[in-house]
Amino acid sequence: MANILDRKIKMIWDFRGPGAAKTAEHYRKHLEEFIVIEELKFDITGVHHFTNTHSIAYMVVAEFEMKEAREILKPHRGEIYLGDL
Secondary structure, three states: OOOHHHOEEEEEEEEEOOOHHHHHHHHHHHHHHHHHHHOOOOOEEEEEEEEOOEEEEEEEEEHHHHHHHHHHHOOOEEEEOOOOO
């Protein structure tokens, strides 16, 4: 079994309302910049549009990076990242 600190954590930001899709796309750019500046282990980000009024932006971090990134970026929620299933 892999070490717990090797797990990948998906940090998620929810956006709601008529501008949710554009806001999520824009926020993703900031997440990509953060990854480069902070030299994070993974460069995985994404956007998912659930409806025309609910979208998310997300970024994947190594578990050992999660606490610091969470304190800085204040995600709405998170989950263990299992890859694109």
